[in-house]
Amino acid sequence: MATMQTVQVELGTRSYPIYVSPGLFAEDGNAKELLRPYAAGRKVLIVADSNVAPLYAAAVERAVREVSGEETALCVFPAGEQSKNFETVAMICRTCAQNQLDRGSLIAGLGGGVTGDMAAFAASIYMRGIDCIQVPTSLLAMVDSGAGGKTGVDLPEGKNLIGSFYQPKAVLMDTEFLKTLPRRELINGFAELIKHAILFDRGLFDKLLNAGDDILTHPPMDEMTELIALSCGLKAGVVSRDEQEKGERMLLNLGHTFGHAIEKVQDFCGFEHGEAVGTGLAASARLARELGLLAQDEEEKIEEIVRKYELPMAIEDCKPEELLHAMYSDKKNRNGTIRLILPHAIGHCEVHHDVPDETILKIWESFLP
Numbered sequence: 228m229a230t231m232q233t234v235q236v237e238l239g240t241r242s243y244p245i246y247v248s249p250g251l252f253a254e255d256g257n258a259k260e261l262l263r264p265y266a267a268g269r270k271v272l273i274v275a276d277s278n279v280a281p282l283y284a285a286a287v288e289r290a291v292r293e294v295s296g297e298e299t300a301l302c303v304f305p306a307g308e309q310s311k312n313f314e315t316v317a318m319i320c321r322t323c324a325q326n327q328l329d330r331g332s333l334i335a336g337l338g339g340g341v342t343g344d345m346a347a348f349a350a351s352i353y354m355r356g357i358d359c360i361q362v363p364t365s366l367l368a369m370v371d372s373g374a375g376g377k378t379g380v381d382l383p384e385g386k387n388l389i390g391s392f393y394q395p396k397a398v399l400m401d402t403e404f405l406k407t408l409p410r411r412e413l414i415n416g417f418a419e420l421i422k423h424a425i426l427f428d429r430g431l432f433d434k435l436l437n438a439g440d441d442i443l444t445h446p447p448m449d450e451m452t453e454l455i456a457l458s459c460g461l462k463a464g465v466v467s468r469d470e471q472e473k474g475e476r477m478l479l480n481l482g483h484t485f486g487h488a489i490e491k492v493q494d495f496c497g498f499e500h501g502e503a504v505g506t507g508l509a510a511s512a513r514l515a516r517e518l519g520l521l522a523q524d525e526e527e528k529i530e531e532i533v534r535k536y537e538l539p540m541a542i543e544d545c546k547p548e549e550l551l552h553a554m555y556s557d558k559k560n561r562n563g564t565i566r567l568i569l570p571h572a573i574g575h576c577e578v579h580h581d582v583p584d585e586t587i588l589k590i591w592e593s594f595l596p
């Protein structure tokens with residue numbers, strides 16, 4: 228088995244480890260030992276969606292049961308963002324109650340970002356807060372949502388409008404789980420991984436750019452483990468320094484002001500989130516070059532990586548004016564200006580508030596087919 232990578236999220240008494248390894252939940256895997264501090268002698272509820280539960284709930288239940296010494300409870304909800312609402316969180320909490328979980332019990336979120344966000348949100352409110360651990364199964368959850376402590380649900384009025392900051396006690400990632408992840412979901416996760424590289428780490432960027440052609444078809448486990456651990460290390464650093472997004476954590480929105488605008492104008496029926504972020508990364512780079520902030524060869528490399536990971540470089544059926552308008556309504560804006568994160572070099576980005584509308588429109592136009 229490949230060596231396990233461990234990343235620590237430093238948050239004082241709320242610090243926690245992220246473990247990344249292929250085969251963690253295999254019969255001879257390390258999961259049992261890693262779970263012991265959190266699950267021993269405790270009642271555990273596993274939350275999973277209807278795709279992930281049949282694939283991995285049994286393996287996770289087996290490891291948890293051996294350690295906890297009790298039968299585990301399982302709560303399964305229909306897969307998909309449309310389940311990310313109060314009703315599902317209420318169902319999770321009711322399943323806790325029906326299985327006599329108490330303040331000393333544990334919730335484990337097994338799945339992608341939808342599962343993780345709701346499992347942790349339920350843990351943050353059930354009996355005014357019980358412990359949770361995350362077992363991310365999508366690449367997006369491994370590199371982005373699984374660690375960092377943002378939890379929540381959507382409202383009909385908008386995504387992620389309800390939630391809390393609530394850190395897990397541990398995050399266990401078995402990279403073998405990625406073998407069943409649909410290719411489009413894998414690509415979504417790579418968009419966020421590439422984002423972390425552009426933000427903070429030229430070495431990681433080069434590794435991603437130079438990865439073999441099998442990275443999207445048969446992602447090699449050792450390589451994935453290394454890339455995910457590096458990405459988690461970068462995010463963990465940001466979360467440690469700015470847990471509640473008062474400053475540096477805003478940088479993680481690189482590509483997202485563009486991406487959210489695309490998702491909104493397409494009425495969330497076009498690109499997936501990661502795809503929109505991928506286009507957003509290329510748009511941020513083009514804009515930075517247009518403004519003289521980013522060198523041409525750096526911008527070309529960013530476009531190259533976006534293409535390599537099969538992220539879209541053209542937006543159909545969207546008008547530049549609509550996209551610009553959607554950027555103004557992004558919830559992360561302040562004081563009626565558009566806040567953009569722009570690369571100054573691969574590995575270094577800064578926040579900008581003062582980009583003229585005409586320049587943004589010109590960039591949008593350059594992405595029309």
Ligand SMILES: NC(=O)c1ccc[n+]([C@@H]2O[C@H](COP(=O)([O-])OP(=O)(O)OC[C@H]3O[C@@H](n4cnc5c(N)ncnc54)[C@H](O)[C@@H]3O)[C@@H](O)[C@H]2O)c1
Pocket residue numbers: 276277278279282306307308311338339340341342344364365366367368371372373374375376377378386387404405406407408409412415
């Ligand atoms: N909390 C945060 O910091 C944060 C950050 C980014 C995104 N998010 C949230 O995460 C969500 C998106 O996450 P996501 O893309 O993982 O969505 P998701 O949880 O819906 O998973 C995507 C799809 O992949 C399936 N799946 C997951 N793992 C699988 C596996 N190993 N094998 C086969 N199928 C698998 C799921 O069933 C689902 O159909 C959004 O709701 C977003 O708001 C949260």
Ligand SMILES: [Zn+2]
Pocket residue numbers: 419483500504
């Ligand atoms: Zn994102």
